Every structure is written in structure tokens, then in C-alpha cells.
Amino acid sequence: MEGTTVSQSIEATNGAAKRDNSPAPVESASNDAPVNKRLKLSGTESPTADARDKGITRIKPEFLLPKPDKATILAQPDDDDAEAGDTKRKKERGQNKNRRFAKAREVVKFCESLKNGEGTCKFGKDCKFEHDVERYISSKPADLDGTCPVFDAIGYCPSGLKCRWLHSHYLAEAGKLLVDEEKKANAGREINRIDRDTQNILQKKKFPVPKSDLILPYLDSLKEHDMIGNDGQKAETAAKDEKEAKRDLAATYVEPPFFPSEKKTLNLHRAKILSPLTTVGNLPFRRLCRWFGADVTYSEMALALPILQGSKSEWALPRSHTSEIPGFGVQIAASKPWQAVKATEVLTSACETGISGIQDVNLNCGCPIDLIYRSGAGSALLDSGSKLIRILKGMNYVSGEVPVTVKIRMGTRDSHPNAKKLVARLVNEGDVAAITLHGRSRQQRYTRVADWDYISETAQIVKDMYEARDEKNKEQRERRKVWFIGNGDCYSWRDWWDAVENYNVDSVMIARGALIKPWIFEEIDARQYLDKSATERLEMIRKFAHFGLEHWGTDEYGINNCRRFLCEFLSFSCRYVPVGILEVLPPKIQDRPPMWRGRNELETLLGSSDYRDWIKISEMFLGPVHESFDFKPKHKSNAYETEG
Template identity: 45%
Template sequence: MSDEMNVDLKRPSEVDGAAGQANGHDDSGTTAPAAKRVKVDNNNDNAENAPKEIDARDDRDRGMAKIKPEFLLASAASKAQVDDDAAEASGAIDHADGKVDARDGGGKKKKKKQGGQNHNRSYGQFDDELRLCNSRTYSNEFSPKPCRYGDRCNMCHDLRKYFSEGRRGDLTTLGGKCPMFAQYQRCPAGWKCRFIKSHSEEVEREDGRKELVLLGAPDADDEEPDRKPGVVNVVHADVKYNLSRRKADLSKSERYTKWVEKETDLMRKIYNRKKPDCDESEDTELHELRAQFVEPPFKASEKRKIYFGRETPTLAPLTTQGNLPFRRLCVELGAQVTYSEMALGMPVVQGGKGEWALMKAHESEISSPRYSPSPDDIVQGYDNSKDIKFGAQITGNQPWVVMKATEALTNHLPHLRVVDLNCGCPIDLVFQQGAGSGLLDAPPKLEKMIRGMNAVSGEVPITAKLRMGVRDGKPNATKLIERLAFGSPDFRERLGAPGCAAVTLHGRSRQQRYTKSANWTYIAECAALIKSYNQQRDELTDTIREADASTQANTTGGKMYFLGNGDCYSHIDYFDHVDNAKVDTVMIARGAMIKPWIFEEIEKGQYLDKSATERLAYVEKFVRYGLEAWGSDELGLGFTRRFLLEWLSFTCRYIPLGILEHLPAKINDRPPAYRGRNDLETLLSSNDYRDWIKISEMFLGPAHPSFNFQPKHKSSSYDTIEAEG
């Protein structure tokens, strides 16, 4: 661990620092042109009246952040470049057991390791030395529950031995108080809690014996004592068991699959009979075949209405980092729409605990998003009071997989805004199976998926997230969007539109991954195309006909919402994309991970120069929310520390506005070596993982001896996946 920075480990409220603000948005709502940068005066943090000058940096300075001279270190070497694509390089994926996953093309021969692979890293074991039996976890010392295994149980049944030999001592961080008990007067961790002294006591009984008594224990008849307060969409174990045994009711998907098979057979017969020189009898038979077509069992127009607008900045679905505590923090800071981490369709259908755990949401995510449309833009029939912020994202490589996954989710999750289909994830493991961005080159399959998901999702709308295309220089998003808006020309007249309620486009190709800047020019072209679809359906081209209104998405006039995604790092970027690219709203990914208060900047319309104290307070909030979500026992502390370190690997990339010479800041700009305005700010900017561990110890104490966290690339400050789609 680095000893170069001597930071007093005080609580955030005790650390010196002041927040400044720099206004980059005028009263008229317009934003400064992207080609200009605001010169920041050293003695004035408010840049509203600061002079503007053309960014005259030469090519050597491109991609480099301009730091005020007084903050530069003697070393002219720049900070290590962060490779946003490092975690998704091609090649077989090595797992913790040393084996190669055959699904990623490694079944025949183990490939040579390549730098930048997304390894399934081992973080070590972070559990108690002695495992306390569940029959003792929630019971007082003298009144334990009977152990179902009796003498065969190999876990610890002696509370005092467990405290003296089986666990590490209580934590003194966070005031020594359990966040769960302080908030809810109940701790699901029971005696395993690392803050147990804050909700237990030793009571002397009449016979002189002293008993350890647990405060805030779950009810004795509670079937799920580990259920976390404030968490929704918690699916009972019986549901997952029935899914794993193929006993769950997924009859809608099965009926729709049979209908699709029958329609496919009829289409094949019609195609084979369709000859230019057919006689009258054959023509009659052809009409009889066409008469056998049956209406598809869905009406997208009957689904619940949703709304995306200027006032609804959206947090992207993020693999690894889009966890419940992080989403909760972003909602608190102003995020209006959130998504689960991307779940694989097949494990969902099979009742996989890991995938279903991704669907848990905090109660703050089921509140209504902000809604303040202008009088000229009122959404007819939209009831904001019934809308919520949280949606689920899934992916799969076959229509029946995503259909069954969608039906399972909508049957058992009571709080879902939408189900989003990921059609852009560039990860090799996903792409090579034909899922994620593998769907970009399979438009018929993609259309079948959206139609099928709409057929089984009940009132929950279906949306999709795309990339520009698979290969650089060959974008096909316009054709895909047309297909999602109206359906294939071969089926449009009979089946209507697929009913896709919204499309999100990430302005990069699959081949590009996260290199170069997002192509907002292409996003704007797609937005204009969708606007023409929504306004002039009957006059698009000679070959396009308007789809049946009853099959359109249940939005204003059948409108399909359009979201842009890529490189949004400030309110300037956000409003520029909404006003100039004409997207309905912007989905934010890495910008939110680096500075989650970007949503607050969008709401206030100005830059917020957060002090180191405020930034550390967000870290403390994440820790508290993590302990609530994953538990305050040794295992929960390990998970909280792991995901905190992953997040700190992004937050260290934030360059404080007060030390920049020019605004606006850009997400891809990298600074030369610099020091912060105080020691804490310098610590928070470090890209040394040992300093991230040092920050985690401020709130979680020393890590478990077997805990392991070390980036596999010394030149990269993080190793995680961002499934931007």
C-alpha cells in the first residue's frame, strides 16, 4: 500500500475541502459549441462570465487534459492510459480453475493467453474461520433452533467459541454502528454481523448465567430471514427451483412458439407454390393456404405506456458496476431511469440464482421518474404515477430463449418498467454465441425476438439497445431501426410492426468496442430517420407501408422513442445531444461511473466541482448501501469491498474542474501527472490499486487476509466490463 500520502482517516464531514461550481449552461438553455472551451480563471470557479476562446491545442495535445501549471508535478510523464477495451479483448476466457470455456472457442485447444482478456479473476475467500450454523445465527444463546443435521453438522454451534476463534473482531468504522440496524432496526446478518456489538447485549439471568441476546433478529417464523429491507423484486427460492426443474408455467411462450412454427410452414408452402405460370387450380389452392394464416397472439398497443424526455437522463445497464448500491446512489443524485445488469436469457429460464439476483432493485427505483412535458408535448394516456424507474435487460441467441426469459421475468417480478433486449454487447463470450452484438447481423432473428417478447410480456413494454453495426465502416443500424419500427416488408402488411417501444443506439461498432469517440453524427441521422417514421409514415418511400396501428408500441401516436448513448460526460454534452442530435434522451454509462453526480449537473444545468470531501462522502454512501445489499457479515464486507474497488478504478479518472485550464472536460482526456488541491484529492486521483484499497479501509477496515484484488494490467487502472450494448 502506498505510504506517500499521509491522509488523516477521518470521517468525510471532518475532512477539509470546499465545493465550487462552474456554470456552463446559460438561461436560454443553449449550450456552448463543442469546438470552444471555456478558460477557467484561477480565482473564480464560476465560469458563467468567463471569457471563451477557441481551443487552439495542437495535435500533440489532443487527448490530453490541460492542467493549471501550479498543480503539475515535476515529472512530465502523463498518467497511464486507461484502456477501456482491455477487459473485452478476443481470445478464450480462462476461469479460476484454469480451464478454458468451450463456449468461447476454447474447447479444442487452449489458446495462448493474450493481454487484455476478461479473466474470471479470483478475489480469494473472505469468510469466517469457523462457519456458524444457521440454527444459531438468529437465535439467542440459550434458545437456539434445532439443527436439522444434528450431530452430523460440521458447523459451529457455540456462540462464544465463534466470537473468540471463528471470526475477526468488530469493526470500529462507520461509528461502529451496523448500517442495517441503524436504518431498519433489524439486521439480516444476525450474529455474523461485523458490527454485532451495536445490536446485541449480554444479559444476566436469574440463575446467574449470562446470555448473549441478539437485538433486531428476524422473526422466528420468517421463511426468508436474509431478505433485505428496502429491496424489491426478490424472487422466492421455490420459483427458481421450479424453473430449474422445468415446472414453471411458461405456457405463453410455448403457444407462441407453436404459432410461429405453423406460420413458418405455411410461408414455406406458399413460397414453393408461387410460380409465375401457375394455373387457375393452383392459384385457388394458394389463396386457400393464405386464408389459413392466424392473427399473432399479441397487441403491443395494449401495453403500459412509457415516456422518455429531456428531463429523464438514463443510467445505462452496466455489467459489474451497475449493481444495486451504485444504481441507488445514482438515483439519489438524479438518475431518472435505471436498468439491471445484463442477464443471460438461458440462466434466467433455468432458474440461475446469479441471474435472478441481478433483478433485485431498491425501493427508490420503483418511484416515478421526473415528468414535466411542455403544453405542446403532452403524452396522451401516459400516467406518470404508475410509471417506475427500474427496467431489466436480457440477451440471448434464440427467440425462444428470450421469450421464455421475458415471460419468467414479467410473471415473477412485480416492479418492471420495461424489458430491454441487449443487441450490442461486444464481449466475445456473448458475441460468439450469437447473442448481444451478434444479433446485429441477424435482422430476421432480432425481429422475431422483439415480436415474441411482446407476445408474452403482458403489459410490460419491450425495448432494444443496439450498436451501429458489427464492423467499422459498415453501419446497419438504420435498417435495423426501420425493421423494429415497422417490421419486415414481407410481414408488415399481415403482422404489422414488432411493437418496439424504444431503441437505444450506442454510437460505436462492435469491432470498435470502446476505442475512438462515439459517432453522434450517425446517431443524429438515425434520430432524423425515426422522426420521419413518426411524422410521415405514409410518405416514406414507395416500398414502405404504414403498419397496423394496433401493432405499434403503446406510445403517443405509435411513436418509438429513441435514446443516444456514448461519451456523455457533462450537462453540456447531454443538452447538446438532446437539442442538436434530436434524441429523446441520453443514456449515460462511463460518465456516471467516473462522476455519478453528472445527473445532478444535468438537473441544475451547470458544472459541479465536487470537493474531495464530497466525493469521499459518496464513497461512504456506496459502502453503506453495499452493506445493506450484500450483508454486514464477513462475506458481505468482501463483496462490498470488491465492487467498491471496481468503482474506484473509474472514479480516479475524474479530473477536478478547479485544476483544469479549459472547460468542458472530455471523458477521453487524460491528464499529465498532477497533485490535487489537498492530500485527499490527490489520493482519490491515484490510479494505484493499493491506494484504492487504502480508501476502502477507511470504511471497511483491513481486508480479509485471503482477499485479493490486483489489476492484471499495470498500465490499466481497472479491469471490468461495461456492457454498453
């Protein structure tokens, strides 16, 4: 914040919180001790199961606050937010379903081609944007205090003259932007970008997909055989025809498809995996998780059709940072085989792959949101096993040496889980290198505890299938083991280790547990709870903000974007209850705490569910809120509008 210290920001925020009946600050320095607070709090473990009230987080009495009036209780967080869920009850809760975010507008719009202080505009005098550097700089708001975080990190600022910290890397007298060549040469970079020419080719539907053109007719023929095979009287004939079709098609292939065993090795044994997450699972957040020790990260779910159409916003999703390499996968969703197959070939052709880029392409078959489900994508594929097999077979053929993986749920309905049969089919077909099973149905969303017994039973099926392989079947024998990953309700290191040691899975994919506390990956390595101090958590937020500025830019538009996604992140991280004030461990992700106060003012602030506190926290690192900024959280009761 310009001319304001962090402590002054906290005092101002606490003042706002008091006016809204939020927790009063407590003076305590216990949580800011010089040690890292990496305590193994075994003394607070619950000795019996009935020591915990169902659905309630047990907090030490000295940190509890009086029960608030109903009018002061903010909307409860909705766990569908992480995957942009959409249910009827959300209307009753007052959801902002159609959120729109205003873009920052400059008083004087400067020509983009000249923002780096050099170059020429191809439109010349006909350009509608400003070319006069001095006039543009004089029209900008006053620079923010301090050094440009991006220049400090990578040795130059891509936003150039539009940067809000311009004074720290611009020599006005010489009209020159500074560059630290040594730091620039050693800095990380973002990969999986496509240039404008490639984007234009995609938009004109002229991007070459030769492998897809070969495999799609075969997949169509399989569809016809599947339709015939549904008729019991013609099933035997269909099976014979299918064998003949496979032999005929094999002769037409220019090169045979890769088996998973022939592709790049995918090692997920006890890997710490961050799940694909909508909105919050952006590049800066993934970088933060890698900083805390995650081994594998996945992009936000990208829709196959917009990828094929060259959509700029959709192509921003597979973008990754070199700090995520190796161990970065791209997740896609598609309702039709041709969409998934062509999108996979485009991604593996246009992006860096293998050890230096995309490690696998993941097909989303678990997304529960209505928009995706009704289109026939996401969890809808669970009810269309034959179509799913065709999609994965085609993806495996066109992806070259890049493995194909899949993420599924137990089924679409609570009463009819079908993941066991589906997983057996997937393993038999041999087209996937890894299967992730979320222990809930599509109908359940996030309303109940994940069924880890079902996950374990499904994992055992995979294990038994490999132990019972026919040693005479060379093709089966040479296939590499399919990794089986569990997913659901992993909120602590105990949850993670219990799953990998007792439930037959190779690893666990973490979603909401990482949203609430990204240092869960550190806890897994340490095998203990880490009582992060408020100062350490504030440093984590600072790091996210700086990663965000590198990604979205340091101009007003980039800062607004960074602030918005920081607030989205804080809407989850504010749910974290410090383990040092818990009365019973381990914490449960489904439990909700009563009103509590932290061990100092900053800890109280970081636990606030008031959107105004999130804005104040963002101002510590991104400066005062610009008049063009507006923030509309998932809940209307939390909506933010600028004053004046």
C-alpha cells in the same frame, strides 16, 4: 479503520504513494471550503477548438507534476472494462482475463439457520456447522469500531450474529439481537428475489411458460418463411403463405398480444438514464446514481439461459432496490428466440412488474465482447435482422403489460453500418417501446468518438416515419411513438443537453460518464459543472460502501464483496479530474490527463490510479483488509495480494 482517523489513513496512504513515485500531496484547504462548490465555471470555457491538444486533458500549470519514468506508469484504463470487453491487444496489456476471487472462510462455521439468534436447524445433531453461539462469537475476529451501518440504516442487521459490528446491536447478557421496529418498517427493501422453491422449479425445467408455448411455434414458422423468402423466385409465395399463417395463428390465441400502446406507459422524454453496466453497474452503484438524480436505471446484462436454469448468480442481477422504483429495467441477452421469449415470461411472472417493479425488459443487441458475439447474442443479432424481429415479437407477446425495449449499435463493422435499416424495421413491426442506439460499431468498441451525426440521422428516420403515417391505417395510427435514445461519449451536462436539443433524440443513456462521476445527473439538472470537493467525493464513497453492506452483508464474506466492488468503482472514479484544476472545458471522455496533483491531500489520493490507494480508501469504511481478501483488477500490473 479500527482505531484510526480518516486523516491518519490519508497520511499512511500518501506514504505508500510516495514510495511508488505517485503524486506528492499538496497542502491546500481551498477545496474543502464550507460552500458546496457548485460553480458555473463559464470563464474557463475554451474559446476556440484548437485550444485543446488532441487527446490530452489541459490542466492548470500549478497542478502539473514532472513527467514520470516509463517504469512508474501504471496500465492505462481500458474502457471495455465496463462491458467486460475482450480483445487481442488486452493480452499485450497484461489483462487478468480469468479473474477469480477468494471467499472469506470462518475459523468456526456457524449454522446459517441460527444466525438471527433464534430458530432451529432442520438437520439437528447431524448438522456439520457450529450451533454454540458463545463458541462461535469467541472465534470471530474483534468487532470493527462504530455502529453497524446496516442496522443504522434499516433498523436491523440481516447478517445477525455474523456481523462484524455485532457489538452495536447484540445484547450478550440476554443473547438477543436488537431490532428498531419503526426504522425497519420504513426502510427500503430489495425486490425481484426468487425463493428457493421457485429456483428448484426452474432448475427442474418445470416453471410454467404457457404464453411462450403458444408463440414459439409461430416464430418457428416465420423462420421458415424467412428462409424461403431469401430465394427471389419464391418470395411472392412466401409472402402469401405468411399472411395465411398469421390468420391461422390468430385464431389459436387465447388472448391477443399487447401492442406497445396497450402496455404500461414508458415515459423517457428527457429522462436521465443510466446504461446497463457489467460489474460496476451493480445494485449499490445504481442506488448511488438514483441518489444523485438518475430517473431510470437498468440491471447488469443477464444471460437468458442461466435465468431459465435458475442460476443463483444470474438471478442476483435483476434484483433491485425500492429506491429505483419506478424506473427500473432488466436487460437480457440471448442468441435464440426461445431463450429470450421464455426468459422474458419467467422474469415478468416471477418478479414484481409495472409501477412497483420492472418497468421494461431490454434486449441487448450491442454487447461487443467475443464470448457473447460468438454465441450469436449481443451485437451478433445486428447481422440477423429477421431473427431479431422474431425475438422481439415473441418477447412483446409474453411480457404482458410490461414494455419491451432494445439497445443496439450502428452495426458490427465500421464500413457497413446497418442501424438505419434495422431501426426502420423495428418501428414498422411495432413490438418495441424504445430503441437505444450506441454511436459505435461492434468493431470500434470504445476506441473512437461516438458518431452522433449517425445517431441524429437515424432518429430523424423515426421522426419522419411517424409524421408520414397513413391516417387511414388505424393500427399504425394508434401505435404509441417509439422512444429513441442516444448513447455514447456523454461526459458532461453540455454533452447531454446538446444531444437532446440538437440531435433529434428523446434522451441520452449515460455509461462511462456516470462511472467516472456519478453526480453527472445533478449537473444535468443544474446545467452547470459541479466542482465537488474531495470531502463530498469521500462522502459519496462512504454512501456506496454502506449501500454495498446492505446488499452483500456485514459478515466477512459481505465485506470482502463490498470491498472488491468498491475497488472496481474506484478504478473508474479515479479518472475524474476536478473541473477546478482544468484549464479548458468541457472535459472530454477520450482525453487522458498528464500527471497532476489535487488541491489538497485527499483530492490527490482520490485521483490515484494505484490499487493500494483504493484499498486504503476502502479501509476507511470497511475496516482493515482481512487475510482472505484478494483483489485482481483488470490489469495484472495492478493486482493486489495480501501480505503474509
